[in-house]
Amino acid sequence: MEAKKRIALVTGGNKGIGFGICKQLASKGVTVILTARDEKRGQEAIKKLSDEFGLTNVIFQQLDVTNNSHIVAVADFVKTRFGKLDVLVNNAVGGGYYLPQPLDMQIPWEERHAFMTKTHIETYELVEECLKINYFGMKYLTEALLPLLESSDSGRVVNISSNAGRLRFLNDEGLVKKLDDINNLTLEKLDDLVKSYLKSFKEGALEENGWKLPGGFSTYKVSKIFVNAYTRIAAKMYPNLCINCVQPGHTQTEGSSCTGSQTVEEAAKSPVMIALDDSGRTGLFYDRTEITAYY
Numbered sequence: 565m566e567a568k569k570r571i572a573l574v575t576g577g578n579k580g581i582g583f584g585i586c587k588q589l590a591s592k593g594v595t596v597i598l599t600a601r602d603e604k605r606g607q608e609a610i611k612k613l614s615d616e617f618g619l620t621n622v623i624f625q626q627l628d629v630t631n632n633s634h635i636v637a638v639a640d641f642v643k644t645r646f647g648k649l650d651v652l653v654n655n656a657v658g659g660g661y662y663l664p665q666p667l668d669m670q671i672p673w674e675e676r677h678a679f680m681t682k683t684h685i686e687t688y689e690l691v692e693e694c695l696k697i698n699y700f701g702m703k704y705l706t707e708a709l710l711p712l713l714e715s716s717d718s719g720r721v722v723n724i725s726s727n728a729g730r731l732r733f734l735n736d737e738g739l740v741k742k743l744d745d746i747n748n749l750t751l752e753k754l755d756d757l758v759k760s761y762l763k764s765f766k767e768g769a770l771e772e773n774g775w776k777l778p779g780g781f782s783t784y785k786v787s788k789i790f791v792n793a794y795t796r797i798a799a800k801m802y803p804n805l806c807i808n809c810v811q812p813g814h815t816q817t818e819g820s821s822c823t824g825s826q827t828v829e830e831a832a833k834s835p836v837m838i839a840l841d842d843s844g845r846t847g848l849f850y851d852r853t854e855i856t857a858y859y
Contacts, residue, residue, distance in 0.1 A: 571646045571716075572839065573597040573638070575629055575705065576656035578609040581724065581812055584832030585653055589839065590619040594651070599627035599638065601656075629656050629701025630693070639708040648715040651839045654702040654791075655724045660694030660783035661686045673816070681780045691765050691783045698787035699758055703751075703794055713805055722839050723795050723809040727851065728781070729788025732859045736774020743789065744858065746796045754793055761786055792849060792858055799847030806841070810834050810850040 572589050576582040578600035590596045590613065598613075600606035606624045613619040625641055628634050642649050661684040667676050706721060713719035731740050742749065742757065761775050765783070770776040777785045788811075795809040812831040834852045849858050 570594045570650040570840075571597070571642070571648065572651035572653065573599060573625075573642065573649060573709070574653040574655055575599050575627060575701075576601075578602065578605040581828055581831045581835070582653075582655040583609055584828040585655060585835050585839075586622060587613060587617060587619065588829075588832050588836045589651070590622050591617070592836070592840065593621070594840075595646075596622045597625055597638075597642065598622050599625050599656075601626070601628040627656075627705075629705050630696045632704065635705050635708045638705075639712065642709065642712050647712075649709055649712040650716040650718060651720045651722070652706060652709055652713060653722045653724070653835055653839060654706065655835075656697055656701060657724070658690075658694040658697035658784075658787075659781070660691050660787070661781060662690060684780060686765075686781075686783055688762075688766050692762060694783045695758060695762065695787055695790075698784070699790045699794070702791060706798065710802065710805075714802070718842070719805040720839055720841075721795075721798070721805060721807040722835050723791050723807075724835060725791050725795075725809040725811045725849065726785065726788040727811045727813070728777070728779070728785040729792055729811070730857075730859055731789065731792075733777045733785065734774060734789070735776070739774050743793050746800065749793060749797060751794070751797055754790065754797065757793075758790055795849070796847050796858070803846070806844060806846045808838055808846060808848045808850060810838055811852070813852055 572594050574582055574586050577586045577598035586596045586598045598609060603626045610622055610624045613622050625638050627638050663684055665683055731744055734740050764770050764773040764775050770782060775786060776782055792809055795807055799807040812834050813826050816827060834850060837853055838850060848855050
């Protein structure tokens with residue numbers, strides 16, 4: 565199928581990697597539905613794509629992936645307007661922490677990242693919000709759009725993950741076994757593991773229950789482990805679709821406080837490549853453009 569006939573929806577498309585993905589897909593002739601939680605920022609992103617890059621094949625739809633009415637409205641819009649969806653890129657992300665002190669943006673990014681790692685604070689409210697966005701929001705949106713993806717001749721789902729979301733970073737062999745047992749892991753069991761993490765955090769028992777990951781930002785990292793597990797389950801459940809996840813690399817975005825070794829333009833290349841790949845590969849984890857292990 566020619567790229568120009570494809571319809572793609574990208575969550576969190578108003579800035580960062582999501583914006584880069586929208587730009588690159590649109591530049592390849594794909595009609596892009598750019599979604600964002602904030603309507604004003606979403607419209608500004610559309611205007612920028614048009615005014616600065618001459619891309620007029622991008623449409624804005626407001627979408628907070630934690631809001632079920634938004635999900636229903638977006639699914640209805642795609643169905644009414646296009647009758648199908650060829651590509652879904654689940655990019656919307658929550659960090660699950662806050663910084664009690666402002667960052668010195670003049671120091672090298674490696675020092676800023678080290679400062680963030682040392683000082684960031686995770687609260688239960690932010691942790692819960694992070695999982696609602698990164699896991700449950702991704703899951704519910706994908707499920708709502710499945711009929712439209714299955715109406716495509718080549719439906720694809722690309723879930724944005726992280727190198728930090730590898731199973732090897734979990735210290736509990738029992739948890740690793742459960743999350744890696746793809747023949748027996750179900751969506752219900754995965755939901756229970758997510759709830760187990762939340763319960764452990766609330767009780768201050770992450771380390772005791774095997775959920776504490778090295779280097780801080782535990783919830784963000786664990787949320788990506790859950791994203792990876794969901795990707796593998798969904799790929800088995802819907803073999804007529806191509807469902808993969810990718811870690812695009814540490815990138816200089818607002819969300820990372822401009823830490824990272826690569827630009828948004830560089831980071832967006834791998835999700836776009838996977839979104840337009842015609843190989844039929846599914847259930848895989850990509851490290852940028854290379855297939856890698858979930859460990």
